[in-house]
Amino acid sequence: MTYRSSSKFAPEVPHELDEMPEARMTDARSRVRDTRAEILEVAAELFTEQGYDATSLRQIAERLGITKAALYYHFRSKDDILLALLAPMADVVGELIDRLEGVRDAAGLADALSWTIGMIFDNIALFRLLERNRHSASALRETFDELQSELDMHGRVQSAVHAAAGDLAEEVRMFAALGAVTAFDDWAPKLLAEGPPDVIQRELRAVVQSILGT
Numbered sequence: 667m668t669y670r671s672s673s674k675f676a677p678e679v680p681h682e683l684d685e686m687p688e689a690r691m692t693d694a695r696s697r698v699r700d701t702r703a704e705i706l707e708v709a710a711e712l713f714t715e716q717g718y719d720a721t722s723l724r725q726i727a728e729r730l731g732i733t734k735a736a737l738y739y740h741f742r743s744k745d746d747i748l749l750a751l752l753a754p755m756a757d758v759v760g761e762l763i764d765r766l767e768g769v770r771d772a773a774g775l776a777d778a779l780s781w782t783i784g785m786i787f788d789n790i791a792l793f794r795l796l797e798r799n800r801h802s803a804s805a806l807r808e809t810f811d812e813l814q815s816e817l818d819m820h821g822r823v824q825s826a827v828h829a830a831a832g833d834l835a836e837e838v839r840m841f842a843a844l845g846a847v848t849a850f851d852d853w854a855p856k857l858l859a860e861g862p863p864d865v866i867q868r869e870l871r872a873v874v875q876s877i878l879g880t
Contacts, residue, residue: 702740704730709747710795718748718799755792758785763819766826766844772878775830775840779847779874786851787863797855843877846870 708729712721723744727737741747762785765778786793827844831837847870851858858866874880 714795714798719802763822769830773880776874776878776880780871782847783867783870794859797859839877843874846873
């Protein structure tokens with residue numbers, strides 16, 4: 667199962683586009699997607715630079731050189747923009763759980779966690795945004811609660827690790843390794859956002875291998 671973001675993350679293109687000739691419709695859809703992407707890019711910059719609470723929709727529109735009405739065409743609120751920015755995290759978490767459910771032993775878990783470490787740094791801009799707004803945006807908590815509910819994360823992860831472990835001692839080590847990677851951003855968000863990526867990735871992978879004995 668691959669997690670699919672809910673419709674609120676991706677507003678539909680207006681139905682009138684469906685009545686256009688194919689060439690015009692393709693061009694119109696392309697413009698819609700480009701504007702939406704530009705809004706998200708600028709919003710991410712501002713949310714990271716000055717914080718979610720301190721950023722207004724007017725500021726986002728002004729930096730883009732568009733009207734607030736044009737911005738509202740794509741996003742109904744600032745929360746909707748933040749939720750769209752967080753959508754990739756849902757995909758990563760969903761893929762991680764899929765991989766964990768495919769794990770058969772400690773070596774397989776080490777591979778899944780190594781993939782997770784790489785994905786963290788592929789999406790490092792998102793983690794910088796989270797670090798800057800960790801204690802301010804209610805939409806963050808709403809998204810995490812929804813994601814946890816939809817994926818039934820804890821239940822599925824517990825079942826997957828229990829099934830893959832050879833004995834109780836290995837199960838403890840597997841959960842410890844999982845926690846070392848997935849909780850790193852909670853305990854060391856500044857280090858994750860600002861530290862040298864190559865060193866952090868290398869050391870996290872070394873920790874996983876040391877815990878699991880792989």
